[in-house]
Amino acid sequence: MTINIALTKGRTEKMVLPLLKQAGLDIAPIQDKGRRLIFNDDPNYHVILAKGPDVLTYLNGGAMDVGIVGSDILVEQRNPQYDMLDLQTGQCRFVLASTADFDPGIARRKIIATKYPQITQDYFNTIGEDVEIIKIEGSVELAPLVGLADAIVDIVETGETLRDNQLQVYAELMPVSTHLVVNKLTLKQKRAEIQQLLFNLQEAIQEAAL
Amino acid sequence: MSKRNLPIGTRDEFGELALKKVQLTSRLQQRFIASGFAPIKTPVLEYRDVFDAMAPTVENAYQFLEESGESLILRPDLTLPVARVMSTTGITPPTKWCYVGDVFRIKKRHSVGYYQITQAGIEIIGYQSQKAERECLLLAAELCRDLGIDDVTLELSDAGFVDTILAELPAVAREPLKQALFNKNLTAYAAQLARIPQNPLTEFLQEWPWLFGDAAAVLAKLPDLPAIQRTAGLLRQTISFLQRNAPELNLTVDLSSQTPQPYYTGLAFRAYAKQSADYLFSGGRYDRLLSSFQQTLQPAVGFSFDVDALSRSLADQPQQAPTLIYFNDQQWTDAQALVQATPNASLCLVDTLREAQMQAQSHGASLINLTQEVAP
Numbered sequence: 001m002t003i004n005i006a007l008t009k010g011r012t013e014k015m016v017l018p019l020l021k022q023a024g025l026d027i028a029p030i031q032d033k034g035r036r037l038i039f040n041d042d043p044n045y046h047v048i049l050a051k052g053p054d055v056l057t058y059l060n061g062g063a064m065d066v067g068i069v070g071s072d073i074l075v076e077q078r079n080p081q082y083d084m085l086d087l088q089t090g091q092c093r094f095v096l097a098s099t100a101d102f103d104p105g106i107a108r109r110k111i112i113a114t115k116y117p118q119i120t121q122d123y124f125n126t127i128g129e130d131v132e133i134i135k136i137e138g139s140v141e142l143a144p145l146v147g148l149a150d151a152i153v154d155i156v157e158t159g160e161t162l163r164d165n166q167l168q169v170y171a172e173l174m175p176v177s178t179h180l181v182v183n184k185l186t187l188k189q190k191r192a193e194i195q196q197l198l199f200n201l202q203e204a205i206q207e208a209a210l
Numbered sequence: 211m212s213k214r215n216l217p218i219g220t221r222d223e224f225g226e227l228a229l230k231k232v233q234l235t236s237r238l239q240q241r242f243i244a245s246g247f248a249p250i251k252t253p254v255l256e257y258r259d260v261f262d263a264m265a266p267t268v269e270n271a272y273q274f275l276e277e278s279g280e281s282l283i284l285r286p287d288l289t290l291p292v293a294r295v296m297s298t299t300g301i302t303p304p305t306k307w308c309y310v311g312d313v314f315r316i317k318k319r320h321s322v323g324y325y326q327i328t329q330a331g332i333e334i335i336g337y338q339s340q341k342a343e344r345e346c347l348l349l350a351a352e353l354c355r356d357l358g359i360d361d362v363t364l365e366l367s368d369a370g371f372v373d374t375i376l377a378e379l380p381a382v383a384r385e386p387l388k389q390a391l392f393n394k395n396l397t398a399y400a401a402q403l404a405r406i407p408q409n410p411l412t413e414f415l416q417e418w419p420w421l422f423g424d425a426a427a428v429l430a431k432l433p434d435l436p437a438i439q440r441t442a443g444l445l446r447q448t449i450s451f452l453q454r455n456a457p458e459l460n461l462t463v464d465l466s467s468q469t470p471q472p473y474y475t476g477l478a479f480r481a482y483a484k485q486s487a488d489y490l491f492s493g494g495r496y497d498r499l500l501s502s503f504q505q506t507l508q509p510a511v512g513f514s515f516d517v518d519a520l521s522r523s524l525a526d527q528p529q530q531a532p533t534l535i536y537f538n539d540q541q542w543t544d545a546q547a548l549v550q551a552t553p554n555a556s557l558c559l560v561d562t563l564r565e566a567q568m569q570a571q572s573h574g575a576s577l578i579n580l581t582q583e584v585a586p
Contacts, residue, residue, distance in 0.1 A: 061322030062487030078318070082394035185482060185489065187394070188365065188462070191423045198396065 001190045002046055003197060006064040008073075009049035012178050015089040016068055022204035023197060044193070053077060056181070065186040066194065072155055072176045076118045082187060085180040085198060088205050094119060094173035097162050098144045098151035104170050106150075113143030114153040123153065123173045141165040219316065219325030226529075230521040231328060234357075235310045238330040238515060241353060242308035245345075247332050250307040252291035254314075258283045260294050263473040263499060270316045272325075284314040289471070289512055292333050293499045296508070303336025303508060310517075324518070331493070331514025335500075340444070342511040343477050343495060344451060350481065350491050350513055351456040359523050361484040363460040366425070366448060368441040369474040369494065371465050375418075378411060378435065392468045394419055411435075422464035425449050429463060441465075444477055473499050479513070488519035530554035532575040536566035541580050548578065 007013055013030070021027045029039045030047060040046040050058060052073045058064040059081050067081070070090060074083055094116070096104075113134045114120045124131045134149055136142075141161060143149040155176055156162055162169065180201065187194055216222070223231060243249065258273065258281035272284040285291060288309055296303070310330040317323055332349070334342045347364070354362045372391065376384040383406050390399035399419055406415070414433040421428055425445075432442050449461055459481075469478040470492045478494030493513020500508040533555040537545035549555045555578075558566045563583040570577035 057322065060318075084394050084396050086397040182394070185487065188363070188422065188464070189482065189484065191420075195420060202396075 001193055002044060003066055003190060003193050004064045005045060005047045005066045005068065006050050006055040006058045007047055007068045008052045008055055008070065008178075012052070012068065012070060012090055013049060016087060016178055019087060019089065019201060019204045019208065022207065023200035045197075056081070059181060059183050062183060062185070065183050065190060066197070067181040068178060069181060070176055071179045072116065072119070074179060074181065075122075075174075076116045078118065079181060081184055082182045083179050084182050085201060085205075087178045087180055087201065088209070090176070090178040092155050092157040092176045094123075094153060094176060095156050095162075095169045096123070096151055096153055096171040096173065097141075097156070097167045097169050099166060100168060102144070102151055102170065104151075110150040111148070112151055112153055113140055113149035115140055116153060116155075119173065120153040123171075141167055219323075221324055221326075226526060227521065230524060230527075231517055234517055234521055234524070235328065235330050237357075238353060238517075239308060239310050241349070241356075242330075242332055245349060247306045247308035250292060250295065250309050251311065252285070252288070252295065252309075254285055254312070255282050256285050256291055256294075257281065261285070261287060261290050263290060264471070272314050272316065285311075286313055286315050287471075288313060288329055288331065288514060289333060289473075289496070290499070292335075292512075293510070296335055297500055305335050307333045307335070309333075309514075328517035329514040330517050331491075331512060333510060333512035335508060335510045337511070338509045340447065340477075342509070343448065343479075344455075346493055346511055346513045347448075347452060347479065348455060350493075350515070351452075351459055353515070354481070354490065355458060357520070357524060359483055359490070359520075360458065361460075362458070362481050362490070363462055363484070364452070364456075364479060364481045365422075365462045365464050366445055367464045367467065367469060367478045368444060369469045369476055369478055371438065371441045374437050374441065375411070375414075375433075375435075377437070379406060379409075391419055391466055394466075419466055421466040423462055425461040425463045428465060432465075448477060469494060471496070483523050486519055486523050488516055488522075490519050490523060491515045532556070532573060533578060534558035534566060534570045534573070534575045535578045535580065536560070536563060536583075537580040538583075545580055548580070552578075 007016065017027045017030060025045050026042050029041050037049050048064065052069050055067040055069040056073065056077050056079055059067045068087070072094070109130060109132055111132045111134060112120055113136045115136060115138070117133045117135050120133050134143070140152045140154045143152055144167065145165060151170065153173065159169065182194060239249065261283060264287055271286045274282045276282050288311055292307055308331070312326050312328050314326055316325050332346065334345065372388060376388060379387065383402065387399070387402045390402050396419060403415055411433055414431065417431060421431060429442065429445060432438060445463055452459055452461060470480055471494070473496045474494040475497045476495035480489045480492035482489050491513055493511070495511045497507060497509045499510060530553040533552050535545050535548055535555060536558045545557055549557055558569060560566050560569060563579060563581065563585050566577055567585060
C-alpha cells in the first residue's frame with residue numbers, strides 16, 4: 001500500500017530529505033521539483049509539500065497518512081494524531097526574550113507578543129502567572145522594541161536574530177525539533193508499511209548521530 | 211450575515227447524503243427492533259454532570275447555563291443518558307435498548323469535519339455473560355454485510371490490559387510509560403523504557419507500542435503472565451467465535467491503545483473498512499457506568515454505528531432519471547398510485563400542461579400526462 005506523506009516545505013524539507021533518502025525514498029524528484037507540489041512517481045510513497053500548519057490539516061482530514069512537521073506546530077495546534085518519532089533535525093528552542101531593561105519580577109500583568117499563543121499560555125500557566133498575549137504573525141522581535149509588549153515568546157536557533165535586535169533570553173521554555181506524525185486510523189490500515197518506514201528512519205537517525 | 215450563514219462545524223443535509231442517512235438509520239433501527247431491542251429517545255440537552263464519566267473529553271461540548279445556574283450540555287454521547295434513565299426509572303434489567311440520534315463534539319475551528327454526528331446503536335443492560343458482547347458483534351457484522359460493506363476489519367481490545375501490565379512495573383514508571391504508549395510516541399516511550407530496570411517483561415515492553423494488528427500475531431506475543439490470562443482467554447474465545455460465526459471479518463487485536471471511551475471495563479471493539487477515514491462502529495463492555503449514577507453495579511454492553519462514516523462507505527445509488535406526473539383534479543388517486551409505482555417520480559402541481567412541460571424540461575425530467583389536455 002502507498003504511504004502518503006505530507007512534508008513541511010522549506011527549511012524542514014531540506015533537513016529531512018537526507019533522512020528520507022537514507023530510509024529508502026527516492027528523493028531526486030523532490031530535490032529537482034521546480035514548481036511541483038505533489039510527487040507520486042514512487043508507487044510506495046507519495047509526497048506532498050505543504051506549509052507546516054497545513055500538514056496537520058491534511059492529516060486530520062485523512063487525506064495524508066504521515067506528516068513531517070515541527071514540534072512547535074504540533075504543540076501549538078494541539079495535535080490529535082500520533083506524534084511518533086522525533087527526527088532530531090531542525091532543532092531549536094522556545095524562549096522568553098526581551099530588552100535588557102525588562103524586569104521578569106515586575107508586579108503587574110505583563111504583555112507578551114508571540115506567534116504561538118497556546119504555547120505561551122501553557123508556559124505562563126505552569127509558572128502560575130497570568131499574562132496578556134498579543135498574536136503577531138512575524139518579526140516578533142519588534143514588539144518589545146517599539147513598546148507594544150513587555151517581552152516575546154519565540155523560537156530561536158542560534159540566538160543571532162535576538163542579539164542583532166538587542167534582545168536577551170530570560171527563560172527557556174522547551175526544545176523544538178522536526179517530528180513524524182501519523183494519522184491514528186491509517187496506522188491501523190497500513191501498519192506494516194508505516195512500521196517499516198519508522199524502523200528505517202530510526203536507523204537513519206542513529207547513523208546521522210554517529 | 212448570521213441570518214444566511216451556518217455556525218462553524220454544522221451543515222445542512224439534503225440530496226443524496228440526506229437520502230442515504232434516512233434510509234440507513236431506518237434500516238438499522240428496524241433491524242434492532244426486529245432483534246428485540248426497544249427504542250429509547252433521550253433529550254439532546256442534558257445536565258453536564260451526566261457526562262462526568264467522559265472527562266476530560268466532555269470539555270469539547272456545547273455548554274449553556276440553565277436559569278438556576280446549572281450547566282447544561284448538548285449531549286456528546288448517547289450511552290451515558292441511557293445509563294441515567296436506567297438509574298432513575300426503576301426499570302428492572304435485563305433490558306435491551308436501541309437508539310438513533312445526534313451527538314455534538316466540538317473540534318478545532320476551521321478544521322476538517324462536523325460537530326454534529328449521527329449515531330445508531332444498542333445497549334444491552336444486565337447481562338454478565340460474554341453472550342452480550344457476541345450479540346453486539348454479530349449484529350454489527352451482519353448489518354455491515356447486509357449493507358454490502360465487505361472489507362470490514364474488526365479490532366478487539368481489552369480495557370483492563372494496559373493497567374494490568376503496568377501494575378507489574380515500578381509505580382513511578384507507570385503513568386509516563388502509559389502516556390507515551392497511548393500517544394504512540396516512540397521517542398518518549400524509548401526514553402521512559404530506558405529508566406526501567408531489566409525485568410522479565412523487558413522484551414515485551416520493547417514491542418508493546420506495535421502490539422496491534424493481525425490477531426494471531428499479536429496474541430503470540432503476549433507475555434507468560436498469570437495476571438493477563440483473563441484478557442488472553444477472552445480475546446481467544448471471542449476470536450474463535452467470530453471466525454466461526456462471522457468469517458468475512460478481518461480480525462485484529464490492539465493491546466497498546468486507549469479504548470474508544472474511558473468508561474469501558476472489559477472487551478472493547480471497533481471496526482473500519484479499508485478505505486474509510488473513520489471507524490464505522492465502536493463499542494464495548496461498561497460494567498461500572500451505572501454505579502456512577504447509583505450505588506449498584508450493573509453489567510452492560512453496547513455499540514453504535516457512526517452513521518455519517520457508514521454512509522460515506524456506501525456506494526452512491528445510481529440515480530434514476532426523475533419523472534413528473536401531470537394530472538387533473540379528478541385523477542388524484544391514479545396519479546398518487548403511479549407516483550408510488552414509478553422510481554424517482556413526483557406529482558407535478560401546476561394547472562396547465564404547458565407549465566408542466568416547462569418544468570419537466572428545466573429539471574431534466576420525463577413527463578407523464580394523465581389528462582386529455584393537448585399542448586398548444
